[in-house]
Amino acid sequence: MNAVALELPGLDRIRARFVDMLDERQSTIAQHALNAWDGETVEQINGNLEAAKGILHQIAGTAGTVGFQDLGQSAHECEVEIINHLEGPYADLAICPGEIIWRIDSFVAACAQIKE
Template sequence: MSALAHQMPGMDRIKHRFLELLHDRKTSIAQHALAAWDGETVELINSNLEEARNILHQIAGTAGTVGFPDLGAVAQQCEAQIIAHLEGDYADLAICPGEIIWRIDTFVEACDALGSEA
């Protein structure tokens, strides 16, 4: 966290709220990823990946500001992997690439590690 962010009034409250929301967001991302993995239609798979991407985008945009730049970077990597698939050549096939699941698993582990440190 930057020195300026440390001086911002209410930053501790914002950081605490971020951590409170992180568990539910992490769970939601994992559920969307599993639903995409198990999905049988392009629409079901891609809509779940889009939902996971949207939540990851929120986390990636906030994590660094509240003092968790590594978590933000992992969230951004997950988001990028999903975007690459949704904008790629195979977005019209009913598949969820294993790389996305692996990245999201890495994100969940990073969240769990952060929770054990907090």
């Protein structure tokens, strides 16, 4: 975060709200990932991945602004991994790539570090 952003009025409140919401958001993302991993149909798998992608997109767009650039980058990497799968040649198969689960696990670990 740059020095000007640190001086913006109300940024502390926005940052605190972001951190407060992060626990629920990361849990929801993790649950969608587990549901996708355990899914038996293309619709279950891809629907859960789409839902996780939407939340990750929100986090990626906000995290850097409130001073969590690394978390924003991690969210973005998860989002890109999901997009690559959903737009890739295996999107019509009932599979959830392990790489997505690994990236989301890394993202959840990054969230835990912020809350410490």
